[in-house]
Amino acid sequence: MTDLALPQDGWIGRRMPREDTRRLVMGAGRYVDDLACRGELHAAFLRSPYPHAGFRLDLSQAKALDGVAAVFVAEDLARVCGGLICPDLAFPGMVSPQQLPLVAERAVYQGEPIALVLADSRAVAEDAVELIAVDWQELPAITRLDQSLTQDAPPVHLGLASNLGWSTQIGTDLRDAFAGAALVVETTLDFARNTGVTLEPRGLIAQWDAGALELRISHQMPHQLQLHIAELFGVAMSRVRVICGDVGGGFGLKMHIYQDELATIAAARLIGRPVRFIADRMESLMADIHAREHRIHGRMAVDAQGRIIGFDIDDLHGMGAYSVFPRSSTREAMSALAVIGAPYLHQVFHARLRCALQNKVPTGQLRAVGNPIGCAITERLVDLAASARGEDRLVFRARNLLPEAMQPWTSPSGFRLFGLSHHRCLERLQKLMDLPKLRAEISDACASGRWLGLGFASLVEFTAPNSRSYGPTGAPVAAVDAVVATLEMTGDISVRASVSEIGQGIRQSLAQVMADAMGVPAENVAVLTGDTATVPHGGGAWASRGAAIGGEAAWQAGVALRAQILEIAAALLQAQAADLDIRFGQVVDQHGSARMGLDELSRIVTLQSYLLPDGMQGQLSVSRTYRREADSALPNNGIQAVLVEIDPDTGHISALRHWVVFDCGRVLNPLLVEEQIRGGVVMGLGQALLEACSYDSGGQFISATLADYKVPMADDAPDIEVALVETPYAGSAVGAKGAGEAGACAAPAALLNAVNDALAGQGAQISALPITPLDVLRALGRVPQA
Amino acid sequence: MDNQTLSIACTINDRAIRATIPVRQSLVDFLREGVGLTGSHVGCAHGVCGACHVVVDGVVVRGCLILAVQADGAEISTIEHAATTSIGAALQAAFFERAALQCGFCTSGMILQAAELLAQNPEPSRDEIRAALSGNLCRCTGYHAIVDAVQMASARLSDIAP
Amino acid sequence: MKPAPFRYERPATLEAVLALLDAHGAQAEILAGGQSLMPMLALRVARPDLVIDINRIAGLGDITAIPDGGVRIGARARHAEVMASPLVPALMRSALAHVAHPAIRNRGTLGGSLALADPAAEMPCCMVALGARIVTLSSRGETHHDAASFFHGLYSTARRPDEMILRIEIPPLGPQWRFAFLEEARRLGDYAIAGVALAMGAGEVRLAFCGVEPAPRCLPATEALILAGADPLPGLVELAPMDSDDAPEAYRRHLAGVLLKRALREVGHG
Ligand SMILES: Cc1cc2nc3c(=O)[nH]c(=O)nc-3n(C[C@H](O)[C@H](O)[C@H](O)COP(=O)(O)OP(=O)(O)OC[C@H]3O[C@@H](n4cnc5c(N)ncnc54)[C@H](O)[C@@H]3O)c2cc1C
C-alpha cells in the first residue's frame, strides 16, 4: 500500500545537502565537550591495568592533592546508583553478573573503572589518579577466544564453573540433507575484535539541581538513557533531562550504558556540582564496547545442479566479561546467524552458537552488528562452491539468489524475506563495473605479473525492527518513533522527532518527508532531535531505523497537520477543505492560485483567534507515533564488489576500486544514502585489512593508541561507486528501509573473497580478518608460520 | 610538582590575546577552553587523528602536539577564521554541497589541511589529495566525498584565478 | 590524557640550553618539533622534570651549503623544510614522504628524529646511508659522530644527557650518486615495518635499513656483494632483525631482501 499521495516530483528523493552541516563546516558545531559549565569538576578514572585482578586502594594521597574535590569508589556510588544486569529473557541461562558503576574488590577486564577522581581540571584529576596507591593481586585471566572454553581455562569471574556465557542451537538436523549433497564445502573464519572509534569520544556533563538531572551526553538514544537513569537513580523520568547536541559519530558504540557514564552521574549527585567526563582515546579504545570477535565454522551443501541445499554453522563468539547492558552481547552473534544464507534460496539450516566469557571489555553492537560475520561466512562458502564446481562466481550466485517471483519467502532459519531485488542488483552491478572490460584488464595485468583479485558479496540485512525484536527480551528499547509537527507563525514547520541525528543526516531526510507531506519547501522545515525535554519519546538511532520508522512518523504527522490546516483555511476562506491544498507554503485553490500564506494562517490562529468560526480551536500541532505492526524487520539487499591488488613480495594489499549496488527501498535523499554506504564500506575495509584489538600473550591490551589500533585513512580507501535500486517497502507510505549499515555488512566479505581470488593461482588461502601482509606472506609460504 | 604557568600574548584569528596558562596545556586545549574557539576538536590528543589542526604562523599543525605557551608571539588561525580566505571559503562551500561530512568532527581539521594543500598545489590529483589528507581521520564518510569536495573547490578556485 | 606536571624553559641561546642541560641532564627533555615528545608526555610515558624548548633559538633550523660541498642542516630544521630544500640529497626528500603526514612534517625536526632514534624511523637510516655526521654540543664543546656509530639500539644513541644535537652534516655526493628509499608500512605515513636507504656512487655503495634491526648501521658484507656485482641477498645473514608478534624476525628479514632488490633495481643496479 505504498501511498499514492507521495508526490512525483517532490522533496523525497532529492539529492540535497544537509542544512545542519552549514554550521559544522564553519567549526560551529556544539559537541558535548564544547559546552562550558560554571562550577564544573572534571572526572578521571583509575582503571584496571590487568585483565583480572583483586585490589586494595589507599586514597589518602590522591584526596590530599590540591585541586581535588573528591575521590569515589564503589561503595560511595552505591548510595545513589544501582548496578546493571543485562536482561536475559530472550537468552535464558545467560551468565552475566551485576556490573556496578565502579567495580568493587576485583576487576574482570582491563580498563574496568575502579575509582573516580573529581578535580578542577582533567590534568589534576589524572595527577590524582596516579596518586591512588593500589595493592594489586593479579589473578589468572582468560583473554584468548580459542582457550576460553577449555577445561583448564581460569574462570572469568571467581566461582564460575565454566566460561560459557550462553549457548543455543537453531534449526534442524541436517544429516540427511547433507548426506545427499553433490558437494559440501567448508571453511573456518576468524574475526578479530574491532571497536567503533567514533572520532568524538564518549563524553557527558551531568548536573543535578534539587533532585533533577540535566545530562548532556554524546549518545544515540536519549530517551532510553533517560529511562535507565530514572530507574537506576530512583527518580521520575520527568526529573531527568537528557540532551544530545551534535554527536561526533555513534556507530552503535554510543547506545550502550557504560559504567563510567553512570559513575559520573552518580558522582555529580554526591558532590552537588556539575561533573564533566570526556573519555580520552586510550580509555575509548580500551573500554568502549568492542565487537566482532568470532571463530565461525561453516559448511554448505550444494546439489548436482549447483543449487544450495543448506548451511551448517558453528559459531564461537567472545562476549567479554559481561553481557553488555542493556542489549546483550549475544545480539552480535544472533545477528550473524540471522543473515547466513539469507540472500540465497536454501532448504535447511542448522547453527550452534557458543558465547564465551573472557576477561576483556564486553562486546556490544557496532554498526552492522554481526552482519559482517554472517555475510563473510556465506559469501566465502559461495565462492568455494563456485570454484569447486569450476564455475563463474556470479553464475553460481545468479542461480541461487532468491528470485523476486518466490518472495515473500521464509528461510529455514525462520526469517521472512520480501521485497528483495537481488537479480536486478546483480545485473546493475555488472554494468556499473563494465565487467567484461574489467575482466579483460585484470587478465592483462595478471599476465604481466601483477596479482589482482576481484571479490563479490551479496547481502541481506534486517533493518528497522519493530518491537518484536527487543520487546520480549525485557530490554527497554523503543521500536516506535514519534514526531510532533507544528506550524510556526513565520510559516515554517518545526518537527520535533524522537530519532537521533548522529551525522547520518536523518534531520535532513525528515525535513524532506515533511516538506512533501505538508506542501512546503524543505528549507522551511526545521527538525529538532536529541532533547528529552522537547522531543517525544522514541527509539533514537539504532538498526538503521530513522527513515523507515522516523520517516513514517513524520509523514503521518505531516499529512495530519496538512489536513488540520486545510480545515482552518477552509473556515477562514469560506471554502471547502477538499478544494484547497498547500503548495510552497501557500494555501491554494483548485486553480492553484494562492489564497493565504501559512504564516498568515498561523498568526490568525495564534494571535487573532476571534476570527475563527465558533467551535473551532485551530490546532497547529500534530503528534504521531508510528509503530509498524507487520514485518518484524525490513530486509534490504545489495551486492558489492572490490578489486584488490596484492604485492607478491611484500604481501601488501591495496583496495583499488569498490562498487556497490544497494536497495534500501524508497530513497529519501540519494546523496546521503550514498555517503552512508561509502562510510560503511570503508569501515568494513578497516575490519578486513587493518583493525584489530590486540592482546599480548599475557592478555595485556596492546592497541590502546590510534597508532596501534589502525583505522583506514584517506590513502587506504579506494573510490567507491554506488548505484541505488529502489524497491519501496509496500507496507508503509514512504516505503523506506534501512540504509546506514549495509556498506559495512558486505565489504569485509567482498575483500576476503577478493584477496583469495588474487591468491587463488598461488594455492594460498586466507581465512582470518584483518588480513595483514604478514598473513599473506605466510599463506604463500614466503614467511614461516608462527 | 607545582603547576607552572606562563603569560603569553599572541594573535588568534586577527585578535590580540593575552593569557596566563599552565605550561602543560596544549594549544588546542587552550583555544577551546581558554578562548572558547571550539571548532578545533580533540579526537585523540596523541597526534594521530588531525581533528585538532590549527594554523600557526602560516602552517598547519596538530594543536594537540604543541604547547599553548609555544604560541607566545605567534599568529594563529582556526577553522572559525577559514571563511576569510578564498580557499577556506571555497572548501567550506564544497564540503557542504558535496556532503563531505557526516558527524563533522573531523571537518575542521580536514578543511585546514586541504586548504594548505590547495595553496601549495592548486590542482591536486585524487591520489595527491588522499596523500595530503592521510593524517586526518574521518570515521564517517569513507573519504570519497571529501576528495570530491577538495577537487570541487580546486576547480572553482581555478575558474576564478586568472 | 594530559601530561604530568613539568617545568618549562624556553632559552634564547645555545649557552642557556647547555646550562640547563648541565643542571638537569637526564631529568630534562628537549622539546624540538614535539611530534614525538608531546604524545609521550600526553600518555605520561615521558615524565621529565624540565622541558627545554629549543624553538626560540635563532638559526638552529637553517639549511646551508657547506662551501667545499655537502650540506649542513640545523637540528631544528622541520621535516617539511628539509623536504623542500634543493640542497638536500634526494634520498632524504623521498624518505620524508614516508614520514608521518603534512601537519606533523610542518613541525617535526631532523634533530628530533635522530635524537629519538626510533628503530622504525626513516631519517636515521638515511643518515647512515648518506655517511652523515651528527654534531652534538655540550658545555664541553662539539662532538662529531659518524651516523654509522651514532645509533646504538632501540631509542638509544651516542648522545649524552648533557648534549644536544646541534646540526647534521651531509658530505658532498656528486651527480653520479643514485639513491633509493623504499619501505613497507601498513598505511601511508606509519612507521616502517621495514625500509631501506640505498646510496650508490661510482665504485661505492652504502645501505642501511630501518625497522629491521634495533638501530640502523652499515652492512659491509652486503655492500661488498653489491659492489662485486653478486647477489646481495646472502649478505643479509649479517642482519639480526627484531622479533615481535606483528613483525617476526623472519618477516623483517624477508622484507629487507625484497626492498633491497627493488632499491637496487631503482638505482639501475641489477
Ligand atoms: C602520527 C605520527 C606519525 C609519525 N610517523 C613517523 C614516521 O613514519 N617516521 C618517523 O620517522 N617519524 C614519525 N613520526 C615522528 C616525527 O617524525 C617526529 O617529529 C620525530 O620523530 C621527532 O622529531 P621532533 O622534532 O618532533 O622531536 P621531539 O618530539 O621534540 O623530540 C623527540 C625526542 O628527541 C629529543 N630531542 C629533540 N631534539 C633534540 C635535539 N636537538 N638534541 C637532543 N635531543 C633532542 C627530545 O628530547 C625527545 O626525547 C610520527 C609522529 C606522529 C605523531
Ligand code: FES
Ligand atoms: S587530537 Fe590532535 S591529532 Fe588527534
Ligand code: FES
Ligand atoms: S564526518 Fe565524522 S569523522 Fe569525519
